[in-house]
Amino acid sequence: MPLVAPFRTSFGTETARDVLLVRVVTPDAEGWGECVAMSEPLYSPEYVDGAAEVIRRFLLPALPGSLGANDVARALEPIKGHRMAKAALETAILDAQLRAAGESFGQFLGAARTRVPCGVSVGIMDSVPQLLDAVAGYLDEGYVRIKLKIEPGWDVEPVRAVRERFGDDVLLQVDANAAYALTDARHLARLDPFDLLLIEQPLANDDLVQHAALAPRLKTPICLDESIESAEHAAAAIALGSCSIVNIKPGRIGGYLEARRIHDLCRANGVAVWCGGMLETGLGRAANVALAALPGFTLPGDTSGSRRYYATDVTEPFELVDGHLEVPAGPGLGVEPIPSVLDEVTTATEWITL
Ligand code: OSB
Ligand code: MG
Numbered sequence: 001m002p003l004v005a006p007f008r009t010s011f012g013t014e015t016a017r018d019v020l021l022v023r024v025v026t027p028d029a030e031g032w033g034e035c036v037a038m039s040e041p042l043y044s045p046e047y048v049d050g051a052a053e054v055i056r057r058f059l060l061p062a063l064p065g066s067l068g069a070n071d072v073a074r075a076l077e078p079i080k081g082h083r084m085a086k087a088a089l090e091t092a093i094l095d096a097q098l099r100a101a102g103e104s105f106g107q108f109l110g111a112a113r114t115r116v117p118c119g120v121s122v123g124i125m126d127s128v129p130q131l132l133d134a135v136a137g138y139l140d141e142g143y144v145r146i147k148l149k150i151e152p153g154w155d156v157e158p159v160r161a162v163r164e165r166f167g168d169d170v171l172l173q174v175d176a177n178a179a180y181a182l183t184d185a186r187h188l189a190r191l192d193p194f195d196l197l198l199i200e201q202p203l204a205n206d207d208l209v210q211h212a213a214l215a216p217r218l219k220t221p222i223c224l225d226e227s228i229e230s231a232e233h234a235a236a237a238i239a240l241g242s243c244s245i246v247n248i249k250p251g252r253i254g255g256y257l258e259a260r261r262i263h264d265l266c267r268a269n270g271v272a273v274w275c276g277g278m279l280e281t282g283l284g285r286a287a288n289v290a291l292a293a294l295p296g297f298t299l300p301g302d303t304s305g306s307r308r309y310y311a312t313d314v315t316e317p318f319e320l321v322d323g324h325l326e327v328p329a330g331p332g333l334g335v336e337p338i339p340s341v342l343d344e345v346t347t348a349t350e351w352i353t354l
Contacts, residue, residue, distance in 0.1 A: 001310055001345050007279065008124040010151035010179035011042040017279050017309075018048050019345075021337075022055065024092035031095030031332060035088035036251030036278035043177065044084070044205070044226060044252065051085035052350075058082075059089055060352055069094035073254060083229060083254040090255040091287060099332035104290065106327045106334075109260055111293035115324040119145030119300040120308060121175065121277070124154050128161045135162055138308075142323040145171035145197070145300040151179040156190045163194050171300065175200035178226055182210045185217045192219040197299065198245050201225045208233075211242035221245055225276055229253055231261040238269050245299070249276035250291060251284065259291055267296035275301030282306055282315025285325075286333040289318070293327045314341050 007014045020035035037046040058079050067075065072090040079086075098108055120143040125131040135146055146166075148158055155174070162172060173196050180188060180202045188202060198221045203210050205226040215222050223245035228234050230253055237243050246266050250259040266273045275292035278284070285303065292301045303325055306317035315335040318325050328334025 001281065001314075003279065003309055004307065004311055006123070009043075009149045009175075010124070010177040012040070013123075014038070014279065017281075019281060020048050020052055020088065021281075021283065022088045022092040024089075024096045026096045026100070028100035029096045029332075031092045031097070031099060032283050032337065033088040033090065033092030033095065034251070034280055034284035035084055036249070036280065036284065037084040038278070046082060046084045051082070051088065054079070054082045054085045055089055056350070056352065059085060060354060063089075063354065065354055067093075069097050070257065073257065084251055087251045087253070087255040090257065091250070094256065095287075095332040102331045104327075104329055104331060104334050105256070105287050106290040106293055106329070109256060109290055109294060111290055111327055112295040113293045113327070114329075115321075115326050116275075116289055116292040116297070116303060117144045117300040117324055118303050118305070118320060119143060119147055119171070119173075119274075120304045121147045121302045122149065124149045124151060125158075128158055131158055132161060132165050135166065139166065139170070141305070142320050143304070144323040145173065147173045147175055147200070147302065150174045150176050152184070152187075155187075159191060159194050159196070168195060171197055173197040173200065173223075175225070176202045178202075178204050182214055185214055188214070188220075189218055196220045198223040200247060201227065208237050208240050208242040211237070212240040215241055215243070223247055223274075225249065225252075228262070231258060231265055234262045234265055234271075238266070238271055243271075245272045245274070247276040247302075248273050248291070248297075249278060250288065251278050251280070252276075256287060256291060260294070263291075263294050263296045272296075272298045274299035275303055277302035277304070279309050281310065282313045282318055282335050283333060283337065285318050286315070286328045286335045289325050290327050290334075312341055314338060314345065 225247040306313040
């Protein structure tokens, strides 16, 4: 699915998303799960063709013929890693189960509100004026928080420019996608005067210890994204002092049940969480918005409206109202793929009977 504009991060430029959707058909209902793996293993080790292979070859054969969503993670436990693939499968099973029971994701997860405030993730641009135009457009659309992607050479200046143009009241944060080293601590401290909500994943994915060493050297709170692959990682990060905020991406950590566990753990430890995104279609977005309605999600998420990503979404588009998205209330995800749109963007399908 082509993106409305190229999305550049410190690890690469995305112009389209190759989306793997899992559709589970049971005697009672069907359900959908969106795999958030990208085409190439640049954000994390998973990639979309690999996820399809793992689902087909290892995950589906590990599932018993009949099971509930609560049993999926345990059944898949012997297979290491591949959390994006596991999340897609578990989400599709959970969606089918909830649709059959007439319960929404929001009800099931414990949503505490009917709409969620939305932020937007703004990619690295060719120039500061181009960035300011993009940010102006998003603020006009009502986004309540701006996240700037940063990398060495594109950090202090764009942040300064956004603060100067839009003022100190704009909720502003940055995301480095692991582009810095601990030796950059002094440079990163130059972001301190700009009163950022947080700096997301400044250092390497697997380095909780160095994040803990960086934290006291910055006034800006550290938030982890890539480093948190499970509730155990979150517990370790909290114990080490590696971060004071967590970006929960259900697709990255193995699904919505694990996402809820991380939420509960962080909430009990006074660690704020927010819902990240992976450029999801309306299917993944529906569940993310439901998750973002849980009480511990005290910061706006990367839960943007469909048009920030796609000219035509596979579901009815999610649209911002007053800076918020409505939590779908219907059974399961509460949204369906539009058959004609799905047909148009589908490049391959595979049907596996258990
Ligand atoms: O690091 O949060 C990230 C998109 C793809 C991969 C990684 C990230 C992102 C985003 C966009 O920042 C979030 C979104 O709007 O879906
Ligand atoms: Mg991130």
